[in-house]
Amino acid sequence: MAVCSRERLTEQTIVCVNVAGLGVLIVQDGETIYACERACPHEQADLSLGRVADRRLHCPRHLAWFDLADGSMSPGWPSRGLRRYPARESDAQIWVDAQAIVPK
Numbered sequence: 001m002a003v004c005s006r007e008r009l010t011e012q013t014i015v016c017v018n019v020a021g022l023g024v025l026i027v028q029d030g031e032t033i034y035a036c037e038r039a040c041p042h043e044q045a046d047l048s049l050g051r052v053a054d055r056r057l058h059c060p061r062h063l064a065w066f067d068l069a070d071g072s073m074s075p076g077w078p079s080r081g082l083r084r085y086p087a088r089e090s091d092a093q094i095w096v097d098a099q100a101i102v103p104k
């Protein structure tokens with residue numbers, strides 16, 4: 001499903017969207033677009049308030065980071081990795097695989 005315009009992602013590095021009631025982030029780092037869950041797996045901080053650098057999404061609460069390519073968390077944290085979802089750009093829109101976010 002289309003979740004935001006390409007233009008919006010150009011203006012903001014992190015865009016919050018809602019897919020079937022779940023918070024999802026669309027994140028751009030360089031030329032690559034990622035989609036991931038919005039709540040930090042550690043203690044559910046809002047990752048949209050974090051920052052992106054070098055393919056890493058940094059949590060605003062405890063400053064741990066997640067590798068956007070594979071979801072892994074910075075070493076030493078007792079938490080699972082970040083859930084990521086397929087995302088792509090087409091026709092000036094950003095599309096995510098809604099079925100990967102909310103399986104039927």
Ligand code: FES
Pocket residue numbers: 040041042043044045059060061062063064
């Ligand atoms: S809530 Fe994100 S690292 Fe703790």
